[in-house]
Amino acid sequence: xxxxxxxxxxxxxxxxxxxxxxxxxxxxxxxxxxxxxxxxxxxxxxxxxxxxxxxxxxxxxxxxxxxxxxxxxxxxxxxxxxxxxxxxxxxxxxxxxxxxxxxxxxxxxxxxxxxxxxxxxxxxxxxxxxxxxxxxxxxxxxxxxxxxxxxxxxxxxxxxxxxxxxxxxxxxxxxxxx
Numbered sequence: 001x002x003x004x005x006x007x008x009x010x011x012x013x014x015x016x017x018x019x020x021x022x023x024x025x026x027x028x029x030x031x032x033x034x035x036x037x038x039x040x041x042x043x044x045x046x047x048x049x050x051x052x053x054x055x056x057x058x059x060x061x062x063x064x065x066x067x068x069x070x071x072x073x074x075x076x077x078x079x080x081x082x083x084x085x086x087x088x089x090x091x092x093x094x095x096x097x098x099x100x101x102x103x104x105x106x107x108x109x110x111x112x113x114x115x116x117x118x119x120x121x122x123x124x125x126x127x128x129x130x131x132x133x134x135x136x137x138x139x140x141x142x143x144x145x146x147x148x149x150x151x152x153x154x155x156x157x158x159x160x161x162x163x164x165x166x167x168x169x170x171x172x173x174x175x176x177x178x
Contacts, residue, residue: 013069013072014134015130015131015134016065016068016069016072017069018130018134019065019126019127019130019131020062020065020066020069022126022129022130023058023061023062023065023123023126023127024058024062026122026123026126027054027058027119027122027123030054030115030118030119030122031050031051031054031055034050034051034053034054034111034115034118035047035050035051037050037111038050038051038053038108038111038115041108041110041111042108042110042111044106045105045106045107045108045111046108046111048106048107048108049107049108049109049110049111049112049115050108050111050112050115052101052107052112052115052116053111053112053113053114053115053116053118053119054115054119056094056097056116056119057116057119057120057123058119058123060090060094061123061127063086063090064083064086064087064090067082067083067086068083071083
């Protein structure tokens with residue numbers, strides 16, 4: 001993928017912002033579909049199960065994206081540490097939340113489970129789609145090209161001077177091959 005001259009490259013935060021926007025719209029659509037289906041399947045407990053099944057993964061994935069947005073200016077190692085730390089904290093929070101919800105009987109576990117799995121798969125597919133469709137350069141082009149060394153400049157290595165670490169070129173034969 002190449003970037004043509006004169007076109008601005010996208011802002012480095014744009015893929016994360018787009019992933020967050022698309023996923024939140026997807027979560028809203030899934031919520032609008034799953035809550036009525038949950039109501040039909042198991043009444044108000046099904047609707048609550050569907051609501052929780054969308055809300056829990058949406059909140060946890062959104063926290064990851066927001067964490068990456070906030071810490072983007074850190075070094076890659078520090079960013080990885082912060083994201084990994086946020087995953088550990090979210091895992092502990094998920095265990096605590098699920099153990100607290102387990103004590104309450106006002107929600108449907110089967111509806112929650114199905115909706116949760118659909119929400120997680122949907123979020124991951126949408127994130128992958130946004131990342132694949134994002135046009136971003138692999139490298140940042142430099143504005144000024146470095147000039148080639150002048151072989152006639154004073155101090156330039158001559159034909160008999162070998163630069164340490166360089167590779168000697170074989171002389172070309174009369175047909176242009178080495």
